[in-house]
Amino acid sequence: xxxxxxWIVLDSVGCGEAPDADxxxxxxxxxxxxxxxxxxxxxxxxxxxxxxxxxxGTSFNDGVTDGLIGCYGKARxxxxxxxxxxxxxxxxxxxTATPFPTYPDGFPDEIMDAFVKETGCGxxxxxxxxxxxxxxNEYGDEHMKTGYPIVYTSADSVFQIAASEEKVGVEKLxxxxxxxxxxxxxxHGVGRVIARPFVTxxxxxxxxxxxxxxxxxxxxxxxxxxxxxxxxxxVNVAAVGKIVDIFKGSGISVSVHTSSNDDGMAKxxxxxxxxxxxxxxxxxxxxxMVYGHRRDVKGYRDGLxxxxxxxxxxxxxxxxxxxxxxxxxxxxxxxxxxxxxTREFIPVLMYGKGxxxxxxxxxxxxxxDIGKTVEEYLTGSVKPGDTIGESFLDRIL
Numbered sequence: 025x026x027x028x029x030x031w032i033v034l035d036s037v038g039c040g041e042a043p044d045a046d047x048x049x050x051x052x053x054x055x056x057x058x059x060x061x062x063x064x065x066x067x068x069x070x071x072x073x074x075x076x077x078x079x080x081g082t083s084f085n086d087g088v089t090d091g092l093i094g095c096y097g098k099a100r101x102x103x104x105x106x107x108x109x110x111x112x113x114x115x116x117x118x119x120t121a122t123p124f125p126t127y128p129d130g131f132p133d134e135i136m137d138a139f140v141k142e143t144g145c146g147x148x149x150x151x152x153x154x155x156x157x158x159x160x161n162e163y164g165d166e167h168m169k170t171g172y173p174i175v176y177t178s179a180d181s182v183f184q185i186a187a188s189e190e191k192v193g194v195e196k197l198x199x200x201x202x203x204x205x206x207x208x209x210x211x212h213g214v215g216r217v218i219a220r221p222f223v224t225x226x227x228x229x230x231x232x233x234x235x236x237x238x239x240x241x242x243x244x245x246x247x248x249x250x251x252x253x254x255x256x257x258x259v260n261v262a263a264v265g266k267i268v269d270i271f272k273g274s275g276i277s278v279s280v281h282t283s284s285n286d287d288g289m290a291k292x293x294x295x296x297x298x299x300x301x302x303x304x305x306x307x308x309x310x311x312x313m314v315y316g317h318r319r320d321v322k323g324y325r326d327g328l329x330x331x332x333x334x335x336x337x338x339x340x341x342x343x344x345x346x347x348x349x350x351x352x353x354x355x356x357x358x359x360x361x362x363x364x365x366t367r368e369f370i371p372v373l374m375y376g377k378g379x380x381x382x383x384x385x386x387x388x389x390x391x392x393d394i395g396k397t398v399e400e401y402l403t404g405s406v407k408p409g410d411t412i413g414e415s416f417l418d419r420i421l
Contacts, residue, residue, distance in 0.1 A: 050360070106354045118392075180364065188224075220234060261278075348375050
């Protein structure tokens with residue numbers, strides 16, 4: 025079978041508050057809608073041609089459905105959360121009914137004492153929710169004097185460790201993160217431990233800047249998931265960006281890390297040249313990490329425009345049996361209050377030369393419907409088990 029799927033996660037590109045947004049204090053959030061409202065000159069012709077502006081119930085629906093070349097809709101999240109791990113895991117059929125633990129008051133002494141003892145780091149700085157760019161500039165000088173790691177969290181279930189590449193080194197930081205990951209299990213099993221290396225800036229308003237050597241340490245997902253089903257059927261899964269970290273390698277055949285959206289798109293093209301079948305699974309993180317959390321509306325818009333241009337150049341070169349799928353994992357409205365993710369619907373856009381055109385998918389009840397569709401397309405069936413979601417392949421082929 026020469027079928028191939030290019031599955032691209034536009035990290036945090038939500039399309040309007042979810043029905044349960046009130047439970048997450050996110051009523052009124054609308055990542056795409058608010059960006060387009062604030063920057064009405066934005067043009068996304070390729071995604072528009074697939075059906076972005078025709079998605080039901082969005083603030084940016086223009087009512088035009090004639091001439092659309094793709095399949096379009098949106099999906100709601102069944103799992104309890106609005107973070108990277110929960111969203112991605114649901115895409116491959118894993119329902120997270122109990123949210124990962126969060127620490128709005130910082131991590132308890134039992135965690136931090138064990139961390140200091142097992143790492144031998146001598147102490148730590150911060151230990152509270154913080155913005156990543158701000159926290160390294162607030163504690164950077166003290167860190168350079170003491171070498172103590174800067175430990176912080178957010179509204180998400182994350183244990184983040186920032187350290188200078190010059191003072192501590194990347195390998196030592198990774199070692200600290202691996203130790204933290206071993207500690208943070210059971211009731212303290214956070215979704216991710218994240219290494220956040222930084223260096224002294226050559227110039228600019230901030231004295232310290234983060235580097236591209238970020239690394240995520242996730243929990244291992246259950247074995248019954250779409251990626252493992254593909255592996256069992258001998259389907260190659262090539263992961264681009266932080267995908268391999270989010271799933272802790274589960275079901276991944278080959279992987280490559282990336283430094284930016286542009287790098288992620290370039291690496292996706294490289295894998296497309298190398299693998300003519302199977303799944304190429306990409307995460308474009310800049311939308312979330314660089315623009316969403318930093319509330320950079322213009323940067324977010326420019327990132328969408330750049331992606332749309334790349335997509336327009338890619339589509340004519342797709343093979344007859346290729347399908348490209350685009351969706352988000354949560355929202356991160358850069359116009360909304362705070363700096364955290366937002367509980368939103370996610371857009372679902374699909375194109376392939378062999379797909380029906382102008383198919384309105386409506387609203388999927390779970391992100392997992394996307395993964396099940398991928399599984400059926402690449403293997404010819406959907407493996408029964410504990411995974412959630414239903415394939416909609418019969419509607420688009």
